[in-house]
Amino acid sequence: MRLRIRLTVLFALTSLFFGLTQTSALAAKFDPLPSWNEGKSKSAIVDFVKAVTEKDGKDFVPEPERIATFDNDGTLWVEQPMYTQLIFAFDRLKALAPQHPEWKDQEPYKSALAGDLKALFAGGDKYLATIMMSTHAGMSSTEFDQIVKTWFVTAEDGRFERPYTKLAYQPMLELLSYLRDNKFKTYIVTGGGIEFVRAISERVYDIPPEQVIGSSIKTKFEDDNGKPVILRLAAIDFIDDGNGKPEGIEKFIGRRPIAAFGNSDGDLEMLQWTDAGVKKHLCLYVHHTDALREYAYDRDSKVGRLDHGLDQAKQHGWTVVDMKSDWSRIFSAESDHR
Template sequence: MTALSLSRRSVVAILGALPVISGSCLWSRVAFAQSTTPGTPLPSWSDGAIKQSILDFVTAVTREGSSDFVPPAERVATFDNDGTLWVEHPMYTQLVFALDRVKALAPQHPEWKDAQPFKAALEGDMKTLAASGERGLVALIMATHAGMSTSEFEKIVLEWITSARDPRWKRPYTELVYLPMVELLGFLRANGFQTFIVSGGGIEFMRPWTERIYGVPPDQVVGSSIKTKFEMRDGKPELLRLPEIDFIDDGPGKPVGINEHIGRRPIAAFGNSDGDLEMLQWATMAKGRRLGLIVHHTDGEREYSYDRDTKFGRLDKALDAAPSNGWSVASIKNDWKRVFSFQ
């Protein structure tokens, strides 16, 4: 599948319009279960400088009497989602969902066969779709996602998330979470940290399943959003999704989202792309012991290999900034014994 030539900021601005999911679902809990197993910390991480930097940081900030001690209430760690906690290639999962929705609704819209950008989406013509730019993707999203309540739309998304399969591994997308990072989430929480997801993805798309998969409850998820309004319909209260962007939680928007949703400055931040640069800066450029870590996709066999030359999850400026800021760069190939729980 060819990547779209669009900036991450453009994509997440549009995909913030994706819906809320609720109800029960047969999502995999394998990774989360393994992350809570007692024993040696971070078993899926290779022994070395990166793992040791995490262990040393946690020891320093949790040891009472230490000059680096941080009270539990201030132990805030923030994690990007796409490319940091689960896969973002060959394209963002929410974008896959959007394209699938166009195909599902096409029989009701025969005019889409000849109208762009719908024609390109139906034919899998990613080059033409990319050429339509942000305006084209907005047209796709608003034609297929707006004008209905969250409760009506969540049923559609629930069906998709339970049936959709990644094209490479033929597994549900909720199984494509990184076991080492799930272990890290559990390790931090076991040491008094609050772990927040701060992602460019849609906040309502993530909240319903993050607790099952990552152990992160809905109130600890920050993401991009669209505007919604309250309305009484047939005597029942509903939240209606409007075709307007509310907030973009990517790049410089991440520190803003952290401030608005969390109200505390993180002492640790974890990302994988230039979209996480400002979050890493905000978390680490302050007094006291701090930790910044970048997940570097270097394993084309077990996952994917990419950094500067990619349209999804580009890592360029943040990679250059890591040495001078003292951020750890974790190579998936060298620093992770396992990538997914099913491997």
Template sequence: MSAFSELRRSALNAVLSVVVALLLAPSAHAQNDPLPSWNDTAPKAAILSFVEKVTKQGSPEFVPEPERIAVFDNDGTLWVEQPMYTQLAFALDRVKTLAPQHPEWKDVQPFKAALEGDIKTLAASGEKGLLEIILVTHTGMTTSEFEKVVTDWLSTARDPKFKRPYTELVYQPMVELLSYLRANGFKTIIVSGGGVEFVRPWAEKVYGVPPEQVIGSSIKTQFKMQDDTPTLYRLPEINFIDDKAGKPVGINQEIGRRPIAAFGNSDGDLEMLQWTTMAGAPARLGMLVHHTDTEREYAYDRDTEFGRLDKALDAAPIAGWTVIDMKADWKQIFKD
């Protein structure tokens, strides 16, 4: 074989190797896409544009890392909230567990409705009825004991529709968003209307958010020595409601900085988005998750007892908030 033929053969093999490598390798877009579960629609573009503006040195909207605070509602924003809030499902199971010690509950509302699984009557009891159940089922124990009760329940409880643990029913696109923001110097903080000590035991494992970056509703606790051991005992008294107008108050108390990005899904997040975005420079981002996917999750907004999106939906175009259409903007809902 001539030297020319050998050179030609080597060149051909090299070209074939490159072609095969290109065919087998993932695309550069797929490799570099920080939000692979998002479709290439307006919400994804808004997120990428916002992050670029606030992190690029020399940008007129550059924000130093200590000021890059992003706040997230939990129920309906990071994980499922239908057919009821997960913490309410936990409380109802606790009512059934404790019922033998309270035979009077079978005739007293809202406990009667809880025992019978009558969600319509339970919802009609309003905030007062739900708080009554929470106070009975979440107190009378130490904080450590409560954490164990929550952790044990989450390890065995299953969502009625998807038959999966609740901690698997977190939205994959939002988990990617949390990671993307942290990779760009953001501190990601959960601001939940649910109980802070209900969310903290599992938030770091599921979301990558440590306990000290979870803000939520709380009950009063009292320091006690039990068998020479210092404990915090959970009392049947409300300490703080971290919902609606309470969210900006909680953010200010716990963080001491105004966020530059806020993500919610309901009217309970309205004031949090207002507090975050209606503050002028630097760049601000407000987003609402709109549940529109009956096949992969649920479709609801104005007409629901849990996660009502009404006033905030009307406010979005006026305030310049981006509405995430779950059906149109997310390639997948949950991690496979």
């Protein structure tokens, strides 16, 4: 009997040992960032995460302080040939046009409805603001959320022939998950409209609405015949771009991020603010270098300009992702380029 017991114990210990070995082997093989090619960018991310999560390590950062902020357009999803929200605005304008016969002869509606973007952009910020307010204000917040959600169901990108929600970058989706698995709180800090992005943030990025910071218009709480509503007013409240990004982060989060991700000059101040933190941190630029699988642009682009971003990144030693060489795939679907 004693022998049997000893054998049982031995067997149990052996199983445990091999079990553990197998688990370790699996862990060693498991790659949380499979769409990232091996190289400097991937190492910078993995090394940073290891450093701030290693208990008793010199760079350990407690969980509540693990704040990571991501720009949206051009960093988490495609921003070319123009911001998705602008495409939504034009589509919305067309949908509303029958109720506004006067738009036919009135700028900037006339140019926008005719698809004459050149004339529209020539009108500058004032023209664009008018288009935005006509399509984003004048309804309740609940109604707007529904309008945006409905639009995203059917709207498709012409070049990639897929819904805009499928134009999120697979490597960045993996990065979001990887950070969350390591107890980071992931935020979107977008120059785009806060409620526009919130309408899809949970579905596309697994980011709840309260972790989206963005540009906003003023709202007004009102009693609509005994039913309280929050009305969207045609007046700008806050522009979450440039200086606005660190200001928005301070207002909404009240804590400095330890990781920030951007792709253009509009994200520069957010990266500077993150870089000025005393704790170990990661600043990363996504550089669009892949004309075949996505787009290639920087200084000369109409959207996502990098007049200062790349210079500053080099100067400060920030990580610059070269999409062409650093990413093994761009999107999650089977074919990247159709």
